Each structure stands twice: as C-alpha cells, then as structure tokens.
Amino acid sequence: MDEGERLVLDSGLQISVAKRRSPLSHFQLITPFGGDVLRYRDAESGEEVSLQPGSAHYFEHVLFIMPPLGRDGKPLRWRTNTPKRMSKLRDGLTELKHHGAIEVNAYTANDHTNYFFVTRQHPLENLETMLDFVFTPYLPQDRFRKECGTIGDEIARGENDSMSELFRLWDAQAHVKHGGRIPIIGTQESIRRITLDDVLSMHDTFYRPSNMMLIATGDVDAKAVADVVQRKLEALGKADYRPPPGEVSQEEPRGVVAADNFDSPxxxxxxxRKKMLGGWKYLLEPLSMRPEELIDLHVAAEIAATALYGMGSLNREALVRAGTDERTFTGYNWDFRDRGCIQVQGDCDDAEGFRSLVAENAAGLVAAGLPPGEVEYARNKILTDNEKNRESLLSFGQMLAYAGAQTRNPLDYFSILRRFKDISHGEVNALLPRLLDTANMTFALMVPERA
Amino acid sequence: MGLPLDPAIASMLRETEFSRQDSGNAAVYTNHAESSSQAAQLSLVRSYGSAEEAVRAELLVDIYLAGVRKGCASFPTADSLTRAFYMARTQQPSVHTERWRDMLEFVVKVHVPAGERGVSAMGSAMDIVAEMMAQPLLRDAAHSERILELAREEVIRSLEDRIQHHPSYAYSLFDLRYFPQDSPLSVPGLLDLARNATFEDIIRAYEGVFAASSPVLLLSGDSPEGIASPVLGFAAQSAGQGTLPPLEVLEMGPVGKPVAEEGPSEQTQFLRAYTLAAVPGERERSALRLVNRVFGGGWTGRLMQVVREKHHLVYGIYSGYQEYRNMIRLGTEHDPRLLGRITALTQEIAEEVFSGKFQDEEFRKVQEQAIEEMLTARGPLRSCDQPSFRIDEAHRLHVKRAGVGLAEQYETLTSFDPAEARHIALHYLSPGRSQIFTYGRA
Known part of the structure; x- marks a missing residue:
C-alpha cells in the first residue's frame, strides 16, 4: 500500500497526502481543538487559559461565514472583520457547493475539529476557498450571536434522543476534571457565555498554521497541493511560523465521579426497557509518551474491546451464556488524544447483576490475560473491517484524521495498521491493567419513566 | 438551452451499467469494476398481491432470519457464526428482507476483496451461509423453542426501538395515515403480529418467499464471473424467473387540516407534504428533482438558507421529492413554541419556489450540483467506480424497476433550461395543496 507523503511548510502547517485511484479528491483541514479542550497554555504569555464548554463546536459553526462580494466580484475588505452587522454574507459551504464540491461539511470531535470537502472538479481552487474561510474569521457581531439559536436547537435534538443522553451521563460519571465530562456541543447556558472576543482569541490560538494539519487523499498531487497552500498562506499573511498553543495536561485523576447511578437512574x-451503559475510562499522556507508546495503547484498547465484547468473541459468547442479553449486549472502545474508554451496553433487568458479571469477567481476564486465539480473532476482525472501510475515500480520509488527532501525524494511520498486524498477545495483555482499571469503571442506567 | 454534456461524466456513468446473461433460473447482471473490492447481491423477489400480505410475510421472515442468525449445526451460537466469517477474512454477509408495496425481497449481500482472494473468500462465505440457512438451530427440535423465543423478542425490541426514535417514528406515522396502500400496519400492529406468530406461521412465511420468487443476481468487481457460482447455487432453491413489475406511482389523496399526533418527543417533529397535481413522466420528474433542490434538497436549498441560516430556528430542515409517492415532503424538528413560525416560513418558501420565483443562476447551480452528486452515493460516501455504488444502482433499476439508468438521467438533467423547469413546477406544484403532520408533546 502506498502510504503517502508528509510535508511541513515554513509556517508549521503539516500536509499529509495519500494518493488513491479515484475520480474524487478529499481535503480535510484539522485543528486539534475539540470539545475536550477546556484549557490551554498561551504560546506567547505562557499562561494557562480556560474556555467555555462548547467553544470549539460554536466556532466550527461560525467559521464558514465569508464576507460579501463587491461589484468587481471580489471579497470586500473592511477595517474590521467583526462589523456590528453586515448583509449579503456568503458561506464557505455554499461557495464550495457552487464550485463543484460534492460533499462539504465540518464536525467537532472530542479532540479535533475538521473542515472538509470532496470534489471531482477544481480541487485546488476549492482548497483555496476552504483555506480562505478557515484561516480568516469574518464574524459580524449580530450574525455571531444568532448562531446560538441554531446550536440551541442542535442541543435540544440531542436531549430528545435517549441514547445520546445515556452517553452524556456516562461521560459525566466517568470524568472528574477532564473536558470529556461535558458534551462537545456544550450546554444551553455555556454557549450563551461564549463571546466574540473569546472566539477571535481562540482562532488566533488554535487556527494558526503551526497547530494545523491538512490531509489530501484521492486524485491529488502532493507538490501541487503544497504550492497552493504556501501561496495562500503568503497572501493571508500567515506564512511565517508562530508557535502553536501549549497542550496542558487535564490532570484527570484515577477514579470516577460516581461508580453508578442505580439509586437515581x-x-x-x-x-x-432498562438500558445499561458501563465501562472503563483510560488515560493517555501524549505530553510524556513516545508516539510508539501512544499507538500501542490505542491498538491494544481496540483489540481488547473487540476480544472482550465484539460480536464473535468467545468472551462475549461466555457472557451471553452467563445471562447478558444476547440481542443487545455489545462493547467497543472510543479513542481520543489523551483519553479513551472501553464500554459495554445492553438491555438489563438486573443492574447489579449486569455490573457484577461484567466487572468480574474483566477482572478475571486482566489477571489471566486474553488467550492468543482471542487476540488473533480480534486482529482479523479489525483488519477485515478496516479494509472494507478504506474502500470509501471519505472513510479512508476520516481514519487518517482520527489518527492525526491522536498522534499529530495522520500518516501514523499506517503505523497503527502495521501494529494491528504484529502486536503480540503478550503486549496486549501487558496493557490490560491500565485499560481495565476497576477504579475507573462506572455504570449508567436508564429506565422507563413509569417504572 | 441546457448545459453542455461532459464526456468524462457520461463515460463514468456508462461504466456503472450492467450486462445481463442469465444462468439457470436466475437473471444475472454483471459489471466489471477495477476496485479494491467486489460485491454480489442476490435478490429473491415475489409479489404477495397486497401490501398487507407482504408486510405480514416480511415480519415473519424477519423473525425466521433472526433465528437463523442464532446458529446452526456447525456454528451453534450467533457469536460462533460471526467468528466463522471473520476467520475466513470476510465480513458476515447481510441476509435480510426489503419490501415495497406488495413485493417482498429476500436479500443476500456479500462484499469480498478484489481478485483471487475475493473469489476464494466468496466461496468460504457462501459455504457458511448455505449451512446456516440449511441447518439452523431454529429447525432443530432440541433448540427450536428457545431460539424462536429469542428471535421473536429480538424483533419485538427492534420494533419498540422504532417507536423510541422520534424523527423516524414520525415518518412511519405519516406513512401509515397517508399511504396505507404501502404502509398498511402500525408498529403496535406489527408488535401484536410478532407476539402471536406461531412456529408454523414463521416457517411457512420463509418457505413462501422461495416458493414463488424470481432470483436476480447482481455482480460487480474485477472477477464477477469468479464470485458468481457460489451465490448461484443458493439461488437454485427458488422457483425461477418471473417478470418483475415496474414500480408504480402512488398518490396520497386529498390534503386536509393539520394533523397532530401526540407522543413523548419533546421536540415537535414537523412534516409537510405538497402533493403533485398529476403523475409526471420521466422528463418532468427530472425537472421536479431540480425544483426540489431549489426548495430544500440540501444545504443550499431555500429551507436551510432561510429557516436555519437567516432565522436560526432549527438545526436542519430538508425536503425530498418522493417520486413514487408523488409529493415533495419536507421534515424538521423544532421547539414546540416555533410551530407557527415554521408553518408560515415553509409556506412562504413554497409559494416562491413552486410559482417559479427562482433566479436562472440559482437553478443552474442546483443543476450542476445534481449532476456532480450523481457520481456519488451516501452512507458512507461512495463513488461511481465502486462495486457497492454500482450494485445499489443496478438494484434500483433491475430489481425495483424504478426510473431509468444514470447515463440517461444525466442526459435529461443537462437538457433543462430554467424556463422549462419553472413551467413544470407551475404545472405540478401548488403551495395551497399541502398537508401538515406533527408528532410530539401535546
């Protein structure tokens, strides 16, 4: 497999290009500023700065705004990028769609925010447009404030979905200080506290080129991409290096806020029906761990979750025999920059029984280790699913984005893939105590209101 | 004046076409694709004479298939079955049903890698499928009662989950009320059916699918002939070729006052259907697809640009042209206090668009977007060079028999000028002919 190439421009912007045979190309511009980031160290002053929950997501919503065009068809230039009000605003999404892009969007994850498009036509011109709106915040004050209405409805939609609420509850029980305890989107109250000044400061901090990654996949040429980006950064006055913000440890302690909510589900x-979401958080230390160690933890966590609870594992089969609900019982892991979790979920009539069964089973496997055959099965399943997912250019690109958010190098996706192939069962077992620490375990129960 | 034809697009779309060469009792459609994967889909399709019969049969066959997935003689649990597929380095094939109107389809869908590895994987996967279908524990007297109850409960839970997902439940309530000829049974009705079905009912329904079905095999990849034979063996169980009927257009009937259904959704689920004055032909349908895009068929449509981007009332609001239900239907969910504003705004937008009040440039933009998006399909985004994209298109064309091929659609889409689209919109659409349907707290 051609693994692609990586360039770093003078500004510090990383460009990762993975060429694939496709009629399309896919570009992603990523900042490691996600919902989990509630504190950072200012690069210039060295001071630690706190953020309102939902800041990264709020920003993702408003960054598509572009200034109106003048009579000559070129963007108008104003003394300020934050006028009190402005009409005939453009938005980057529509601009790209009107210039041939097929899929255009952005999302905020726990550990990154990603602006992306897929196109067949005008890939480099469209890339310039995306660089324009992502690197230049244009935020009329009235428009900025109105976005609260849209995001407020997005929050209400999430609250109207029972499973979303169960996941939110688990995160709040599991995390003591980490930003992961609060939803990426924030709350109705926190988003109203985000000010325009906050957002401009966040842009200057998190959207400087040295802090960002561009990923191009599909029908793309690395040199042509790099040339376009360099020229655009020069035009925007962002071609010089400014140090990125400092990552700060979230100082998340071992232990959880509450071991369960069974008294008040x-x-x-x-x-x-009663539904349970349980599991373990685990912590990573990207500031002190080598990239190889980070990758090994990510790989071991996915193998462990698959071997423990993935469909087809002998352990899942044993748990079903022991009484978990075969129809709904499942498990998986989530992996972010400095934390992750292994979770189980399923319908359950007996909450205490469910917890005991899962906890005792996991403790036994931590003590005895996963059998080699189970690691082999998990390896096969993960690699087979991954091969299928790579078929979609969008999925392939997203896997690079998530790898990049975790290690700061998107092409580490290929290192992760290689590690899935050669990590030994002994190496996985050595990491199990860290991944399945009983002190980090919590269970969230949801019940019918009338029960 | 339409848009110029782009030979590159025309060529890419022609490459998605399948050629037919029948084998035994099956209609076999083959497409050559240079890709990292290959795909095969076997569809066994039969007509039940009425949608209600087909819905009943589908539910019973779903219970049967849930039981089959619980294991067979060699792989006696659901986990051991899944494990067998992955150890053969393939994902578990999807064995499921699909239904439209009175037609029920039993589907076996398999994805394998390209080349010889894929041919070998297809053989292994279909060996396991054949065994799980031939000797399921569900049919073993020692296990059948337990497996049947497990399967029944699984289907009951999936039906209950449908009620709990508010947006999709709102759509199913709308369909039940306005399209009983396609959606004749409510979810509670289906729950009753699932609870009361006997073992004999379920076996009879499963065997009934094969008894009078027409097999259609769709193959796309770099060695489609190589992956065909293991699937054809399975198709031999079915009755043989019949002619599949083309999909006909249903009509909703007269619209009336707003209808509000009560349920536990805190947000109001808001649906609004604009019915067409008559059933359009293929060319008019293409124009109406474009008019729907102007109205609310995506981010750049008026609904999103006005209701979300101008007024910031909702996170998302979209419309879809339901060609085989002869309507444009929009959907959103919102704060219940906004019902009046959403009602008024959607009506204002409909009045403008349906009366042809859109700029030539706006129309040209959606026309160009529609053409680009023909090259992809969502869920996740796939491009027209991929076998899975091509199989889905072939399924629409050769199994559901809905519409025309992509190359022909492309030629039609490029041929419109805005004036013709306006004329068609005026003829078929009227803002006064709408039905509002809401679901949520009273």
Whole structure:
C-alpha cells in the first residue's frame, strides 16, 4: 500500500497526502481543538487559559461565514472583520457547493475539529476557498450571536434522543476534571457565555498554521497541493511560523465521579426497557509518551474491546451464556488524544447483576490475560473491517484524521495498521491493567419513566 | 438551452451499467469494476398481491432470519457464526428482507476483496451461509423453542426501538395515515403480529418467499464471473424467473387540516407534504428533482438558507421529492413554541419556489450540483467506480424497476433550461395543496 507523503511548510502547517485511484479528491483541514479542550497554555504569555464548554463546536459553526462580494466580484475588505452587522454574507459551504464540491461539511470531535470537502472538479481552487474561510474569521457581531439559536436547537435534538443522553451521563460519571465530562456541543447556558472576543482569541490560538494539519487523499498531487497552500498562506499573511498553543495536561485523576447511578437512574418517557451503559475510562499522556507508546495503547484498547465484547468473541459468547442479553449486549472502545474508554451496553433487568458479571469477567481476564486465539480473532476482525472501510475515500480520509488527532501525524494511520498486524498477545495483555482499571469503571442506567 | 454534456461524466456513468446473461433460473447482471473490492447481491423477489400480505410475510421472515442468525449445526451460537466469517477474512454477509408495496425481497449481500482472494473468500462465505440457512438451530427440535423465543423478542425490541426514535417514528406515522396502500400496519400492529406468530406461521412465511420468487443476481468487481457460482447455487432453491413489475406511482389523496399526533418527543417533529397535481413522466420528474433542490434538497436549498441560516430556528430542515409517492415532503424538528413560525416560513418558501420565483443562476447551480452528486452515493460516501455504488444502482433499476439508468438521467438533467423547469413546477406544484403532520408533546 502506498502510504503517502508528509510535508511541513515554513509556517508549521503539516500536509499529509495519500494518493488513491479515484475520480474524487478529499481535503480535510484539522485543528486539534475539540470539545475536550477546556484549557490551554498561551504560546506567547505562557499562561494557562480556560474556555467555555462548547467553544470549539460554536466556532466550527461560525467559521464558514465569508464576507460579501463587491461589484468587481471580489471579497470586500473592511477595517474590521467583526462589523456590528453586515448583509449579503456568503458561506464557505455554499461557495464550495457552487464550485463543484460534492460533499462539504465540518464536525467537532472530542479532540479535533475538521473542515472538509470532496470534489471531482477544481480541487485546488476549492482548497483555496476552504483555506480562505478557515484561516480568516469574518464574524459580524449580530450574525455571531444568532448562531446560538441554531446550536440551541442542535442541543435540544440531542436531549430528545435517549441514547445520546445515556452517553452524556456516562461521560459525566466517568470524568472528574477532564473536558470529556461535558458534551462537545456544550450546554444551553455555556454557549450563551461564549463571546466574540473569546472566539477571535481562540482562532488566533488554535487556527494558526503551526497547530494545523491538512490531509489530501484521492486524485491529488502532493507538490501541487503544497504550492497552493504556501501561496495562500503568503497572501493571508500567515506564512511565517508562530508557535502553536501549549497542550496542558487535564490532570484527570484515577477514579470516577460516581461508580453508578442505580439509586437515581435516568428516567425517560421514551424508553420501554432498562438500558445499561458501563465501562472503563483510560488515560493517555501524549505530553510524556513516545508516539510508539501512544499507538500501542490505542491498538491494544481496540483489540481488547473487540476480544472482550465484539460480536464473535468467545468472551462475549461466555457472557451471553452467563445471562447478558444476547440481542443487545455489545462493547467497543472510543479513542481520543489523551483519553479513551472501553464500554459495554445492553438491555438489563438486573443492574447489579449486569455490573457484577461484567466487572468480574474483566477482572478475571486482566489477571489471566486474553488467550492468543482471542487476540488473533480480534486482529482479523479489525483488519477485515478496516479494509472494507478504506474502500470509501471519505472513510479512508476520516481514519487518517482520527489518527492525526491522536498522534499529530495522520500518516501514523499506517503505523497503527502495521501494529494491528504484529502486536503480540503478550503486549496486549501487558496493557490490560491500565485499560481495565476497576477504579475507573462506572455504570449508567436508564429506565422507563413509569417504572 | 441546457448545459453542455461532459464526456468524462457520461463515460463514468456508462461504466456503472450492467450486462445481463442469465444462468439457470436466475437473471444475472454483471459489471466489471477495477476496485479494491467486489460485491454480489442476490435478490429473491415475489409479489404477495397486497401490501398487507407482504408486510405480514416480511415480519415473519424477519423473525425466521433472526433465528437463523442464532446458529446452526456447525456454528451453534450467533457469536460462533460471526467468528466463522471473520476467520475466513470476510465480513458476515447481510441476509435480510426489503419490501415495497406488495413485493417482498429476500436479500443476500456479500462484499469480498478484489481478485483471487475475493473469489476464494466468496466461496468460504457462501459455504457458511448455505449451512446456516440449511441447518439452523431454529429447525432443530432440541433448540427450536428457545431460539424462536429469542428471535421473536429480538424483533419485538427492534420494533419498540422504532417507536423510541422520534424523527423516524414520525415518518412511519405519516406513512401509515397517508399511504396505507404501502404502509398498511402500525408498529403496535406489527408488535401484536410478532407476539402471536406461531412456529408454523414463521416457517411457512420463509418457505413462501422461495416458493414463488424470481432470483436476480447482481455482480460487480474485477472477477464477477469468479464470485458468481457460489451465490448461484443458493439461488437454485427458488422457483425461477418471473417478470418483475415496474414500480408504480402512488398518490396520497386529498390534503386536509393539520394533523397532530401526540407522543413523548419533546421536540415537535414537523412534516409537510405538497402533493403533485398529476403523475409526471420521466422528463418532468427530472425537472421536479431540480425544483426540489431549489426548495430544500440540501444545504443550499431555500429551507436551510432561510429557516436555519437567516432565522436560526432549527438545526436542519430538508425536503425530498418522493417520486413514487408523488409529493415533495419536507421534515424538521423544532421547539414546540416555533410551530407557527415554521408553518408560515415553509409556506412562504413554497409559494416562491413552486410559482417559479427562482433566479436562472440559482437553478443552474442546483443543476450542476445534481449532476456532480450523481457520481456519488451516501452512507458512507461512495463513488461511481465502486462495486457497492454500482450494485445499489443496478438494484434500483433491475430489481425495483424504478426510473431509468444514470447515463440517461444525466442526459435529461443537462437538457433543462430554467424556463422549462419553472413551467413544470407551475404545472405540478401548488403551495395551497399541502398537508401538515406533527408528532410530539401535546
């Protein structure tokens, strides 16, 4: 497999290019500023700065705004990028769609925000447009404030979905200080506290080129991409290096806020059965760990989750025999820059019984280790699913984006893939105590309101 | 004046076409694709005479298939079955049903890698499928009662989950009320059916699918002939070729006052259907697809640009042209206090667009977007060079028999000028002919 190439411009912007045979190309511009980031160290002053929950997501919504065009068809230039009001605004999404892009969007994850498009036509011109709106915040004050309405509805939609609420509850029980305890999107209250000044400061901090990654996949040429980006950064006055913000440890302690909520479960009128979400958080230390160690933890966590709870594992089969609900019982892991979790979920009538079974089973496997055959099965399943997912250019690009958010190098995706192939069962087992620490385990129960 | 034809697009779309060469009792459609994967889809399709019969049969076959997935003689649990596929380095094939109107389709869908590795994997995967279908524990007297109850409960839970997902439940309530000829049974009705079905009912329904079905095999990849034979062996169980009927257009009937269904959704689920004055032909349908894009068929449509981007009332609002239900239907969910504003705004936008009040440039933009998007399909985004994209298109064309091929659609789409689209919109669409349907707290 051609693994691509990586360039770093003078500004510090990383460009990773993975050429694939496709009629399309896919570009992603990523900042490691996600929902989990509630504190950072200012690069210039060295001081630690706190952020309102939902800041990264709010920013993702408003960064598509572009200034109006003048009579000559060129963007108008104003003394300020934050006028009180402005009409005939453009938005980057529409600009790209009107210039042949097929898929255009952005999302905020826990550990990164990603602006992306897929196109067949005008790939480099469209890339310039995306660089324009991502690197130049144009935020009329009235428009900025109105975005609260849209995001408020997005929050309400999430609250109207029972499973989303169960995941939110688990995160709040599991994390003591980490930003992961609060939803990426923030709350109705926190988004109203985000000011325009905050957002401009965040842009200057998190959207400087030295802090960002561009990933290009599909029908792309690395040199042509780098040339376009360099020229655009020069035009925007962003070609010189300015140091990125400092990552700060979230100082998340071992242990959880609450081991369970069984005394006061989440009660909802729109669920008909008791549902449990349980599992373990685990912590990574990207500031002190070598990239190889980070990769090994990510790889071991996915193999462990698959071997423990993935469909087809002998352990899952044993848990079903022991009484978990075969129809709904499942497990998986989530992996971010400085934390992750292994979770199980399923319908359950007996919350205490469910927890005991899962906890005792995991403790036994931590003590005895996963058998080699189970690591082999998990390896096969992960690699087979990964091969299928790579078929879609969008999925392939997203896998590079998530790898990049975790290690700061998107092409580490290929190192992760190689590690899935050669990590030994002994190496996986050596990391199990860190991944399945009983002190980091919590269970969240949701019940029908009338029960 | 239409847009100029782009030979590159025309060529890419022609490469998605399949050629037919029947084998035994099956209609076999083959496409050559240079890709990292290959795909095969076997569809066994039969007509039940009425949608209600087909819905009942589908539910019973779903229970049967849930039981089959619980294991067979060699792989006696659901986990051991899944494990067998992955150890053969393939994902578990999807064995499921699909239904439209009175037609029920039993589907076996397999993805394998390209080349010889894929041919070998297809053989292994279909060996396991054949065994799980031939000797399921569900049919073993020692296990059948337990497996049947597990399977029944699984289907009951999936039906209950449908009620709990508010946006999709709102759509199913709308369909039940306005398209009983396609959606004749409510979810509670299906729950009753699932609870009361006997073992004999379920076996009879499963065997009934094969008894009178027409097999259609779709193959796309770099060695389609190589992956065909293991699937053809399975198709031999079915009755044989019949002619599949083309999909006909249903009509909703007269619209009336707003209808509000009560349920536990805190947000109001808002649906609004604009019915067409008559059933359009293929060319008019293409124009209406474009008019729907102007109205609300994506981010750049008026609904999103006005209701979200101008007024910031909702996170998302989209419309879709339901060609085989002869309507344009929009959907959103919102704060219940906004019902009046959403009602008024959607109506204002409909009044403008349906009366042809859109700029030539706006129309040209959606026309160009529609053409580009023909090259891809979502969920996740796939491009027209991929076998999975091509199989889905072939399924629409040769199994559902809906519409025309992509190359022909492309030629039609490019041929419109804005004036013709306006004329068609005026003829078929009226803002006064709408039905509002909401679901949520009273």
């Amino acid at each position: 989440l009660a909802r009128a729109d669920v008909s």
